[in-house]
Amino acid sequence: MSDDGYVAAAYLVLLALVxxxxxxMAVKLARVSRQVDELSRLLDDRDALEAEPVVTRGExxxx
Amino acid sequence: xxxxxxxxxxxxSAVLVTGAFALxxxxxxxxxxxxxxxxxxxxxxxxxxxxxAGFVAGGIYxxxxxxxxxxxxxxxxxxxxxxxxxxxxxxLLTGSLWAKxxxxxxxxxxxxxxxxxxxxxxxxxxxxxxxxxxxDPGRQARYAAVFACxxxxxxxxxxxxVRLAQPLIHPRTLSSTANLPGSVSFTFLVALxxxxxxxxxxxxxxxxxxxxxxxxxxxxxxxxxxDISPLADPSRRSAAPxxx
Numbered sequence: 565m566s567d568d569g570y571v572a573a574a575y576l577v578l579l580a581l582v583x584x585x586x587x588x589m590a591v592k593l594a595r596v597s598r599q600v601d602e603l604s605r606l607l608d609d610r611d612a613l614e615a616e617p618v619v620t621r622g623e624x625x626x627x
Numbered sequence: 628x629x630x631x632x633x634x635x636x637x638x639x640s641a642v643l644v645t646g647a648f649a650l651x652x653x654x655x656x657x658x659x660x661x662x663x664x665x666x667x668x669x670x671x672x673x674x675x676x677x678x679x680a681g682f683v684a685g686g687i688y689x690x691x692x693x694x695x696x697x698x699x700x701x702x703x704x705x706x707x708x709x710x711x712x713x714x715x716x717x718x719l720l721t722g723s724l725w726a727k728x729x730x731x732x733x734x735x736x737x738x739x740x741x742x743x744x745x746x747x748x749x750x751x752x753x754x755x756x757x758x759x760x761x762x763d764p765g766r767q768a769r770y771a772a773v774f775a776c777x778x779x780x781x782x783x784x785x786x787x788x789v790r791l792a793q794p795l796i797h798p799r800t801l802s803s804t805a806n807l808p809g810s811v812s813f814t815f816l817v818a819l820x821x822x823x824x825x826x827x828x829x830x831x832x833x834x835x836x837x838x839x840x841x842x843x844x845x846x847x848x849x850x851x852x853x854d855i856s857p858l859a860d861p862s863r864r865s866a867a868p869x870x871x
Contacts, residue, residue, distance in 0.1 A: 567664040570728035574667040574721040575648065578674070581717050585829060592836050599843045606850045 633835060636828040643821035647814070655814040664728040669814060671721035673822035675744065678718050679782050681711030681826060682751060686779015689772035698871045701768040704775050705868055706833045708754050710826060715748045739792045743785050750778055758866040768868060841871055 565573075651669040658665035688704035691697070722741065723733045735741060757774055761767040807815075 565728075567662055567728055570724045571663055571666045574670055574724045577717055577720045577724070578670050581713060582825075585713065589832060589836065592840070596836070596839055596843060599840075599847065603843065603846055603850065606847070610850070 633828070633831055636824065636831055640821070640825045640828040643817065643824050647818040647821040650814040650817055655811050656808065661729065664725060667721055667725040667728070669818040670822075671718060671725055672815070673819040674714050674718040674721060676819060677822045677826045678711045678715040679747070679786065680823070681707050681714060682747065682782045683779050685711065685775045686777075686782075689775035689779065692768065692772045693776070698768065698868060701772060702834065702837060702868045702871065703830075704772065705758070705866075706830050706837070708751055708775060709867075710830050710833065712748070712751055712754075713829075714822075714826060715744075715751070718744070719748065739789045743789045747778075747782055747785055750781070754778070755866045759864065762864060764869055837867060838871065841869065844869070 647669065651666050655666075655669070657663060685704045685707035688700045688707060692700035692704060722744075726735065726741075727733050754771065754774060758767050758771045761770055
């Protein structure tokens with residue numbers, strides 16, 4: 565390989581490192597995004613449970 | 628908490644790295660002795676210097692953690708060392724490419740600069756397995772901080788020892804800058820600053836990402852009542868700090 569090839573390879577190493585890092589960050593971001601969705605669902609479920617009227621025996625449900 | 632200034636740092640990194648590469652190829656003259664392969668110098672040397680500085684920074688944050696007990700410093704120390712290892716891989720690969728072009732060999736075992744860098748790199752390669760091997764988060768942070776302090780002190784000592792050693796064939800970069808033409812010194816300085824800013828930016832990304840993941844875990848724990856700590860579930864064990 566000529567000097568040009570080694571120089572190009574050295575600069576490509578840096579580029580590759582940064583790109584691999586960006587790819588890893590993208591995977592992590594996707595994971596965080598999934599967790600946020602899960603938390604939103606958990607919150608929705610909790611809100612739905614709190615909105616349901618509590619019916620105890622002998623009591624009439626107000627209309 | 629750690630996400631502040633990310634936009635500015637990202638833009639600055641892009642501008643500086645692009646500027647440094649442009650200066651290296653269009654402004655700095657071609658070396659009369661080495662020719663085009665000397666251009667590797669503008670990426671390899673800054674990578675090496677930033678890697679060693681990152682290990683020292685990891686040691687300084689570790690000292691701060693041991694003094695204050697603040698887990699944020701443990702996280703900073705972990706991220707600085709983690710990122711330095713990645714930059715270290717870059718320094719080793721670009722160095723090998725230069726060695727092959729200049730010396731005709733990928734590696735020279737009797738050159739103190741190369742071997743000492745490899746020793747430091749391999750020493751820090753043990754940092755992550757050390758953290759992973761300890762279950763209790765408190766002990767993990769303390770033991771890792773002691774390791775980072777000792778390693779951080781070893782790096783400058785090692786650097787000085789190599790400088791004092793009889794140089795064989797590896798060029799001494801920072802001790803011979805007086806003979807460099809102004810354009811080469813300027814390009815090298817810009818490349819060094821660019822690499823330092825890139826390192827800081829990536830560290831900030833990592834810190835912001837890890838903090839966001841920690842906060843999400845904490846909110847999930849509070850909402851679901853589920854204990855997802857590494858002590859409760861060993862499959863969730865990680866080398867990275869799990870709580871601030």
